[in-house]
Amino acid sequence: QVQLQESGPGLVKPSETLSLTCTVSGGSIRSYCWSWIRQPPGKGLEWIGYIFYSGGTNYNPSLRSRLTISVDTSKNQFSLELRSVTAADTAVYYCARGIVYDTNQLDYWGQGTLVTVSS
Amino acid sequence: QSVLTQPPSASGTPGQRVTISCSGSSSNIGSNYVYWYQQLPGMAPKLLIYRNNQRPSGVPDRFSGSKSGTSASLAISGLRSEDEADYYCAAWDDSLSGRPCVFGTGTKVTVL
Numbered sequence: 001q002v003q004l005q006e007s008g009p010g011l012v013k014p015s016e017t018l019s020l021t022c023t024v025s026g027g028s029i030r031s032y033c034w035s036w037i038r039q040p041p042g043k044g045l046e047w048i049g050y051i052f053y054s055g056g057t058n059y060n061p062s063l064r065s066r067l068t069i070s071v072d073t074s075k076n077q078f079s080l081e082l083r084s085v086t087a088a089d090t091a092v093y094y095c096a097r098g099i100v101y102d103t104n105q106l107d108y109w110g111q112g113t114l115v116t117v118s119s
Numbered sequence: 120q121s122v123l124t125q126p127p128s129a130s131g132t133p134g135q136r137v138t139i140s141c142s143g144s145s146s147n148i149g150s151n152y153v154y155w156y157q158q159l160p161g162m163a164p165k166l167l168i169y170r171n172n173q174r175p176s177g178v179p180d181r182f183s184g185s186k187s188g189t190s191a192s193l194a195i196s197g198l199r200s201e202d203e204a205d206y207y208c209a210a211w212d213d214s215l216s217g218r219p220c221v222f223g224t225g226t227k228v229t230v231l
C-alpha cells in the first residue's frame with residue numbers, strides 16, 4: 001500500500017523559507033507525478049504545484065516566484081521550498097500522488113502537516 | 120481566490136439524494152476534465168470522481184459525477200451519515216500561465 005508522509009518544521013519565521021519533504025513508501029516514486037496542495041485553517045484547498053519523477057515541474061502562478069519543488073528518486077522523496085513566507089502561508093500542507101497522463105487524478109495523499117508562519 | 124464556485128453548504132436526510140454544483144468557465148470546466156474530492160473532518164482529501172464521471176475502485180456507486188458546458192455536478196444518492204464531509208471540485212485552467220489546477224470553493228454536506 002502506497003503511503004506518503006510529510007515532514008518539516010511546524011513553525012517558520014516571516015521572511016524565511018518553508019521547507020517540507022514528502023517520503024513515499026510502499027511504491028516507487030518513478031512513473032508518477034507528485035503534487036503539493038495546501039489548506040489554510042478553516043479554508044479551502046489551494047494547488048501549489050507538481051513535479052514529475054523525471055524532474056519537470058508546473059507551479060501555481062501566484063506562488064511561482066517563491067517556489068521550488070524538487071525530487072530525489074534515490075530516496076523516494078520530493079520536496080517543497082517556499083521562500084519569503086508571510087502569515088498568509090500558514091496552512092496544512094499536503095503531498096499527493098498523481099497519474100502522469102492525468103496529473104489531477106490525485107489518488108494517494110499524505111496526512112498533512114501544519115506549518116505556522118509566526119515570529 | 121478560487122475560480123470554481125460551489126454552494127457553501129448542502130444537506131439532506133439519510134437516504135435522500137444530494138447534488139452539489141461546481142460552476143466555472145470555458146477555460147477550466149468547459150475545456151477540461153473535472154475531479155471531485157471528499158474531505159472528512161480532520162482528514163486529508165480523498166479522490167471521489169476523476170475525468171468527470173469515473174469512480175476509483177472502492178468508491179461506492181452512490182457517488183456520481185457529471186458535466187455540462189461550464190458546470191459540473193456531484194450527486195450523492197442514498198445519503199449516509201458517513202457522507203458528512205467537505206466536497207471540492209477541481210479542474211485545470213487554460214487561461215492562467217502554466218495551466219494550473221484550480222479547486223472549487225468547497226461545499227459542506229450535512230446529514231440531518
